[in-house]
Amino acid sequence: MNDRYDAGHGGGQDGPYEVVGYDEYGRPVYRQAPAPQQTYDPYAQQGQQGQQGYGYDPYGTGGRQQPAAPYDPYGNGNGYDTGRQDPVPPQSPYDPYDTGRQAPVAPQTPYDAHDPYAAAGGQPRVAEQTARIPQQAGPREEPEGPGAAEPEYRTEQFAFVEEPDGDSEDVIDWMQFTENRTERREEARRRARARAVALVVVLALVAAGGVGYLWYAGKLPGLSSSDSKTGGTTAAGAQKRDVIALHLHDTDGGSTSTALLVNNTTTKTATTVLLPNSLALSGDDGSVTTLAKSVDDDGPDATQDALDSVLGTDIEGTWRLDTPYLQNLVDLVGNIEVDADTDVPDPDAKDAKDAAVLVHKGEGQTLSGKMAVAYATYQASGEPQSAQLERFGQVMHGVLRKLSSDAQAATTTVQTLGMILDPPLTDKDLGSFLASLADLAKGGDHKTALLPVQDDGTLSAEDSSGVVKDVLGGTAKSPDEGAAVSVSVQNASGDKDNTAKVRVTLVNGGFTFVEGGTASTARATSQVRYADAADKENATEVAKTLGLPTSTVAKGEVSGNARVSVILGQDYEPAS
Incomplete structure (x- = not known):
């Protein structure tokens, strides 16, 4: 429908009308005004010469507006016998039809109790209501005259714009809070994993250090302190x-x-x-x-x-x-x-x-x-x-x-x-x-x-073992090819002079004498030991050189710095 209204187009012999006031329902009251100069009327193309009504008749009744009568919403023979209120265009700041005067616009209420269509929920759309829709398209021209159809509204005439919600900031804040909380949880999980890994590493280092200390102190099963640190033959390897x-x-x-x-x-x-x-x-x-x-x-x-x-x-x-x-x-x-x-x-x-x-x-x-x-x-x-x-x-x-x-x-x-x-x-x-x-x-x-020595200068087997074996010994040295066989002699015969006599005998026999000390307790029989099977023959030769029976030769523990060990017993008789 038209959303512009010009009172100057209510022509005829009675002339135009102008608003002089409003009735108790807020509708305008018109009076005849001096007729203005006739101008071009784009709506006056209805085929009725000399007859002018309002600029726009949406109901096509062809009736003539009675100039002397005011606006009648009840259709009492004034040309609006439709039973419903005619839409009123909103006030416009300008006149598109160049009539030279401002068209009065009656204010509309959103609901009229005397309108039967309004009571039935059929209140017509007025310009004030449609104007609230953003980006509304302009009015579509409808045919006028008898039988004109009631205007229809199509969806393409409206462009709905989502108005900002007052709670949108709250929604954004909630999303940010949720995102920050998720990040904090992930960061807490990463820190927890890092602490767990660090704890495992520390425990592993402590365990390794404990095992290393036990090994160093010789407290691990199967190892003694002398074996692990001070040069025992059961250590991990030969000490240099x-x-x-x-x-x-x-x-x-x-x-x-x-x-x-x-x-x-x-x-x-x-x-x-x-x-x-x-x-x-x-x-x-x-x-x-x-x-x-x-x-x-x-x-x-x-x-x-x-x-x-x-x-x-x-x-x-x-x-x-x-x-x-x-x-x-x-x-x-x-x-x-x-x-x-x-x-x-x-x-x-x-x-x-x-x-x-x-x-x-x-x-x-x-x-x-x-x-x-x-x-x-x-x-x-x-x-x-x-x-x-x-x-x-x-x-x-x-x-x-x-x-x-x-x-x-x-x-x-x-x-x-x-x-x-x-x-x-x-x-x-x-x-x-x-x-x-x-x-x-x-x-x-x-x-x-x-180095503890006895009064005669010889070594005591018990007192010197810690220094000779642990500090100076370690492992038996591999003799050079053709070198004399080293023989360690421990005197357990009860006669200290036998040590010197055995030294002379072994050196004259081509062996190298190694002082093995003097035992604190005498023993009855002598013994000749060898550790390596390859030295069995050498041990037998040592026994023969000292005048001991070959039955005294046996495989056993040998001093770390000799290949053959001799323990002199009371059965030893020095050569004259």
Whole structure:
């Protein structure tokens, strides 16, 4: 329908009408107004010349509007005999038909109680209602005149736009909250998984560390502490040791002190083994001598071979250290600290009674080079040589703790001393070796051990097994092709002289004698043992050489530094 209305088109002889007021129902009341100048009327194409009604007749009655009568909604013969209210166009701010005046528009109520169509739910669509629909298409031209059909509305005339909902922000907030909560849950799950993995790794490390400690301590089933760490033959493999013999020569007193510097590269430990001068050694001719005599008379090479035979070691070189060089060495490393067990007088004092104390007894005593020499060589009257060896070991431990762990720096220190080393030992070899010992000493992996010997210089089987077997032993050495068979002899005959007699007999028979110590308890019969089947023949030959019956030969445990072991019993009779 038309949504524009022009009162100037109610022409005729009565002229146009204008609104003068509104009745009790809010409808406009018209009066005749002076007729304006006739203009073009696009709706006046109904085939009735000279007859003008309102600009748009949606019901096509062809009736003529009575100018003198007001608007009658009940159809009392005024041309609107349709029984329903004619749609009223909304007020327009402009006149599309160029009539020159504003068309009055009556306000409409959404519901009229006097309209029968409104009571039945058929209230006509008015311009005010349709105007509320966004993007509404313009009115469609309907034919006018008798029989004109009631206008219909098609869906394409409307474009519905979804108006923003007041709760849309709440919906977005809820979606964001849900998304954030999901992310937090996923993050919590990831953190939980990371913590679980970290816990499993920590437990595995703790378990591995516990097993490693038990193995190191020898508490695992089937392993003992001596087997797992200190060199037993049941350990994981043969332990490798680097050994250098150290002879300290006191240029003033003329005495010597001997120690073996041992670096166990398998267990990462170092030991300074102190050797008493009374240790019995075998000479090249089978004669018995002591360590002190061998150093002075036979020289370093012969002493080294004799020590290898008695202790089962593999000494790589000999380091002769005179006391002036020891003094320079301590001064080069910057003094040392020891726990002095006694007061040491100044050896340069003329009168011993009035001599001042050079080294005071006490813990953490700082010693210079001169003080270190005096402390290392001091042996009080009536003291055993073992007491002086202990002091010598303390000085060497202090030197190793202050020496550089860098091989090049340690080598430079050795070269600065200006010593002449006995071949095959060189400055570089000695420097590298001392640097390794210094590193272990700083880490607390260096110790000092005294080799126990009996009054006659022989080894006690019970007392020396910890040092000889655990520190110096390990596994039996593979002899060179054509080398003499090493024979360890333990004297359990009750006669100490039998040890020296057996040494002479075996050396004359082409065997190498290895000191096995003296048993505390005598046994009746002798026994010759071999561990490898290949040495059965050698064991039989040893028994014949010693005058023992072949029935004493049996397979069994053998000392780690020998191929054949002999236990002398009371049945042994030395050859005349």
